[in-house]
Amino acid sequence: MMGKPTMMRRILTTDLPALGIVLLAVGPFLWMLMTSFTPQDRLAALGVAISPANWSLENYLRLVSRTSFLGNMGHSLIVAAGTTVLGLFVSVTAAYAFSRFRFAGRRVLMMQFLLVNMFPVVLLILPLFIMMRRLGLLDTHAALIIANATVAIPFSIWMLTSYINAIPRSLDEAAMTDGCSRLQALRRVILPLAMPGIISTGIYIFITAWNEYLYALTLGGRNVRTVTVAIQTLIGEYQIEWGLLSAGGVVGALPATILFLIAQRRLIGGLTQGAVKG
Amino acid sequence: MSVSAALPDHAAPARRWRNRLLPYGLLTPAVLVTVVIVFLPMIEAVVTSLYEFVLFRPNAARFVGLGNYFKLVEDPVFWITLKHTAIWIGLTVPLQMGLGLIAALILNRQFPWRGIARALVIIPWALPSVVIALMWRWIYDANTGVLNEILLRLSIIQSAVPWLADPDRALYAVVVTLTWQGFPFFAVMILAGLQGIPKSRYEAASIDGASAWRQFRHVTLPGIAGVLATAGLLRIIWVANSIDVIFVMTGGGPGYATQTLPLYAFVKARQNLDFGYGTTIAVMFTLLLSVVVAFYIARTSNEAER
Numbered sequence: 001m002m003g004k005p006t007m008m009r010r011i012l013t014t015d016l017p018a019l020g021i022v023l024l025a026v027g028p029f030l031w032m033l034m035t036s037f038t039p040q041d042r043l044a045a046l047g048v049a050i051s052p053a054n055w056s057l058e059n060y061l062r063l064v065s066r067t068s069f070l071g072n073m074g075h076s077l078i079v080a081a082g083t084t085v086l087g088l089f090v091s092v093t094a095a096y097a098f099s100r101f102r103f104a105g106r107r108v109l110m111m112q113f114l115l116v117n118m119f120p121v122v123l124l125i126l127p128l129f130i131m132m133r134r135l136g137l138l139d140t141h142a143a144l145i146i147a148n149a150t151v152a153i154p155f156s157i158w159m160l161t162s163y164i165n166a167i168p169r170s171l172d173e174a175a176m177t178d179g180c181s182r183l184q185a186l187r188r189v190i191l192p193l194a195m196p197g198i199i200s201t202g203i204y205i206f207i208t209a210w211n212e213y214l215y216a217l218t219l220g221g222r223n224v225r226t227v228t229v230a231i232q233t234l235i236g237e238y239q240i241e242w243g244l245l246s247a248g249g250v251v252g253a254l255p256a257t258i259l260f261l262i263a264q265r266r267l268i269g270g271l272t273q274g275a276v277k278g
Numbered sequence: 279m280s281v282s283a284a285l286p287d288h289a290a291p292a293r294r295w296r297n298r299l300l301p302y303g304l305l306t307p308a309v310l311v312t313v314v315i316v317f318l319p320m321i322e323a324v325v326t327s328l329y330e331f332v333l334f335r336p337n338a339a340r341f342v343g344l345g346n347y348f349k350l351v352e353d354p355v356f357w358i359t360l361k362h363t364a365i366w367i368g369l370t371v372p373l374q375m376g377l378g379l380i381a382a383l384i385l386n387r388q389f390p391w392r393g394i395a396r397a398l399v400i401i402p403w404a405l406p407s408v409v410i411a412l413m414w415r416w417i418y419d420a421n422t423g424v425l426n427e428i429l430l431r432l433s434i435i436q437s438a439v440p441w442l443a444d445p446d447r448a449l450y451a452v453v454v455t456l457t458w459q460g461f462p463f464f465a466v467m468i469l470a471g472l473q474g475i476p477k478s479r480y481e482a483a484s485i486d487g488a489s490a491w492r493q494f495r496h497v498t499l500p501g502i503a504g505v506l507a508t509a510g511l512l513r514i515i516w517v518a519n520s521i522d523v524i525f526v527m528t529g530g531g532p533g534y535a536t537q538t539l540p541l542y543a544f545v546k547a548r549q550n551l552d553f554g555y556g557t558t559i560a561v562m563f564t565l566l567l568s569v570v571v572a573f574y575i576a577r578t579s580n581e582a583e584r
Contacts, residue, residue, distance in 0.1 A: 029413065
């Protein structure tokens with residue numbers, strides 16, 4: 001090693017570059033945040049207000065009063081929550097099977113779920129549209145929840161499998177010698193222990209479903225318009241009112257970003273595990 | 279079956295059968311759902327691509343065999359968008375990887391606020407694509423965008439550049455946005471890989487008098503090669519598929535300047551309602567992409583063995 005670096009040296013070689021990377025990552029978002037706090041007249045005349053003294057909530061108030069943004073948030077919430085419930089419901093048992101049993105076809109089935117994750121959205125979106133139209137599901141929450149599940153299920157199965165793999169098998173076996181059946185062992189022993197993993201997976205599904213745009217655009221409509229589609233519509237309607245648009249962007253991004261920051265440590269663990277081992 | 283071995287005495291034959299069928303039972307809901315919402319639509323896509331099918335004229339649907347595919351290879355726009363897709367992947371993924379590597383190396387050092395820095399760096403990854411597109415449209419804005427303002431002040435450019443409206447620049451402008459969106463993913467993956475390299479290897483290397491560069495070359499890079507390959511393949515697939523940011527930023531324009539193959543399929547079906555041809559493009563794109571997917575699956579299938 002190079003000997004004990006001095007404080008000054010550490011700042012130059014580590015803190016400053018780290019600050020640079022962080023600014024690069026959050027800079028555009030901060031810029032949007034500052035834009036959203038700048039009143040429209042000021043933005044047109046002088047540009048984005050850097051100092052908080054000139055900030056106001058004007059854009060946010062206009063966003064709430066002039067657009068249907070709150071309603072769109074509600075739709076996004078229903079779709080994201082629905083996708084999370086559906087995704088977790090079918091994934092937990094599947095992940096348990098993959099983790100605890102060695103059976104014929106296991107490898108093929110696991111690969112199948114991985115493969116499904118790689119299918120281009122654009123390949124599925126057109127037939128799904130035709131299918132939903134035939135079933136009369138276009139422009140309903142169900143259509144979006146089902147479509148989002150194409151992404152959510154395969155992913156959460158893989159993520160949950162790795163979480164359950166980390167729980168020792170001896171625990172299910174102990175429960176079963178105590179007279180539990182397999183399913184009881186799953187429910188009473190594994191589920192509680194896997195809860196942190198299940199919650200992280202749920203958060204991940206929620207974030208991706210909340211952020212999803214193409215399905216929402218294609219399968220949604222007048223009745224069910226999620227935040228992401230609403231933002232896109234705003235861009236069309238309020239072309240140059242960047243203050244208002246930015247406020248919409250901030251509000252639309254906030255739920256997913258906050259959830260992510262809360263769960264990031266665990267989420268990153270689950271996400272990187274597969275790639276690092278493989 | 280290591281599982282049933284734990285309770286040999288009361289494992290009656292009936293119970294053994296149930297245990298053998300149980301994993302299939304547990305998998306049924308997930309498999310059923312995926313068959314219905316992924317595999318059936320996929321088959322339907324292949325079938326649709328054999329028809330001339332425009333959505334608002336459903337009765338005029340006509341079987342044309344491979345006709346759409348012949349039309350596709352003769353379509354100049356197909357070749358243009360294919361070229362864009364290649365540029366798009368060829369620039370974006372290496373840029374993401376390079377920036378991600380730099381970020382990971384910096385964030386792997388010791389400093390007091392490392393935890394916060396790591397959390398903040400990943401934010402672009404958690405943002406909705408639409409918001410990212412909105413944000414960067416504002417940054418790139420020709421009249422009041424901050425990028426032009428900065429570059430003008432630094433005298434790098436002499437007059438404001440309409441980044442997204444200029445056919446020669448638009449594709450690169452979108453590549454920059456995607457690089458920004460995707461580098462945190464690499465940073466996180468590489469960071470995890472870096473932490474898996476034993477300290478002793480660096481110590482051994484420095485005892486041998488290896489310079490910082492040689493340590494990087496001979497210890498760090500081999501240590502994260504696997505992660506780079508896996509993450510790179512995953513990212514190629516992901517970047518190739520991602521059309522939402524381009525769609526919101528430019529809609530594929532000006533002209534076809536930022537149109538990639540999957541975006542072309544989407545726009546064709548969405549705007550012209552030409553589902554037959556749109557699906558043909560999508561199927562073709564999937565076939566091309568499946569080469570990369572095959573590599574990725576081959577890498578990961580060892581994982582499932584355990």
